[in-house]
Amino acid sequence: MNWNELEIRLSVAEDYLSVRHGLxxxxxxxxxxxxxxxDVNPIExxxxxxxxxxxxxxxHASLPEKICLKWALHKNRFSAEISDAGxxxxxxxxxxxxxxxxxxSFDNLPEGGFGWHIISALCSDIHYRRHGNxxxxxxxxxx
Amino acid sequence: MEITxxxxxxxxxxxxLATRIDAASAxxxxxxxxxxxxxxxxxxxxxxxxxxxxxxxGLGAIVSAYKALVPRNRMDICSTGEVVNTVFxxxxxxxxxxxxxxVEHALNEGELI
Numbered sequence: 001m002n003w004n005e006l007e008i009r010l011s012v013a014e015d016y017l018s019v020r021h022g023l024x025x026x027x028x029x030x031x032x033x034x035x036x037x038x039d040v041n042p043i044e045x046x047x048x049x050x051x052x053x054x055x056x057x058x059x060h061a062s063l064p065e066k067i068c069l070k071w072a073l074h075k076n077r078f079s080a081e082i083s084d085a086g087x088x089x090x091x092x093x094x095x096x097x098x099x100x101x102x103x104x105s106f107d108n109l110p111e112g113g114f115g116w117h118i119i120s121a122l123c124s125d126i127h128y129r130r131h132g133n134x135x136x137x138x139x140x141x142x143x
Numbered sequence: 144m145e146i147t148x149x150x151x152x153x154x155x156x157x158x159x160l161a162t163r164i165d166a167a168s169a170x171x172x173x174x175x176x177x178x179x180x181x182x183x184x185x186x187x188x189x190x191x192x193x194x195x196x197x198x199x200x201g202l203g204a205i206v207s208a209y210k211a212l213v214p215r216n217r218m219d220i221c222s223t224g225e226v227v228n229t230v231f232x233x234x235x236x237x238x239x240x241x242x243x244x245x246v247e248h249a250l251n252e253g254e255l256i
Contacts, residue, residue: 016167016200041196041226048198052166111207114199114234121233 004029008067010055019051019067026069034073038143042122043078046141049115054084054135062087077124078141083134091128091137095120144168146175152250155183158190164201172201176208184213188249192222197230206236217241221249 006029008022023044030040047069054067064086071080098116119126125140144161157179164172180187189205191197209218221243223231231237243249 014166016165020163020165020167041229044196045198045226045229048165048196052198052200056166106210109206109210109239111203111210112199114202114230114236117234118199118230 003070003072004033006069008051008069010063010065010067013055013063015055015063016052019048019055022051022067022069023048026071030071030073038073038078043080043141043143046119046122046139047080047082049119050082050137050139053089053115054082054086057087057089073143076143078143080139080141082137082139085133086135088130088135089128091116091119091126095126144171144175146179148179151246154186154188154250155180156188156190156246156249158192159194162193163196164194164204165196165198166200169200169204172204173207176204177211180208180212182213184216187212187216187218188243188246189218189220190222190246190249191220191224191227192245194227195224197227199230199234202230202234202236206239209240219243219249221246 006022006026008018010018026047027040027044030043051067051069054064064084067082067084069080069082071078094116098113098120122141123139124142125138127138129136144159147158147160149156149158157176159172161168212218219241220231222245223242228242231240231242
């Protein structure tokens with residue numbers, strides 16, 4: 001199995017522009033490397049949510065300098081591993097919390113928390129572990 | 144990013160001149176929406192024809208702009224692409240916003256997509 005690798009360098013807290021550039025580079029390399037027609041949109045969406053989440057949840061002191069994205073394309077699924085040295089997070093708790101919010105009345109309409117909804121809906125597997133001071137998130141997306 | 148406003152049949156059509164509403168542009172989008180709709184009382188339609196990608200921050204910015212309108216003002220959406228439709232469907236925001244095929248359908252309040 002051939003794994004591809006990309007590093008996204010974060011220079012400031014909430015460096016979403018670097019994430020956007022990283023996603024662009026990922027899409028270019030993914031398009032060049034794939035041997036069949038695959039819809040990259042769900043993949044970009046999931047990666048955007050995870051990478052932005054990492055960029056968002058680090059203050060100046062705990063901001064990870066870089067996010068490492070590895071990916072591989074299999075017969076019917078896309079695999080990715082995203083690692084960073086930022087603050088620990090808990091994807092499964094976030095997904096549970098996102099699914100709990102069902103009140104869509106105008107006054108209680110949420111303006112956030114959609115990201116984990118999207119991730120859980122598009123991924124078939126999500127595994128997270130903290131190894132030392134490194135977050136490692138592995139996921140699979142059916143293609 | 145820019146937003147061009149047009150008023151047609153008492154409806155404020157806001158065309159978003161950007162290919163992405165994402166975490167990097169969500170704050171700018173909210174600011175532009177606030178300045179463009181400030182004081183307006185009536186129906187608003189967001190024309191997303193040029194928007195190829197939206198993430199949860201972009202969706203949050205749209206919800207925020209909707210909540211900032213004069214109370215009870217409607218905000219509908221039109222001309223959505225595949226990613227935008229996916230995001231609205233997965234988050235069930237397609238039950239909050241009426242989504243039309245294009246501006247014409249939105250103005251005629253025709254069939255939803």
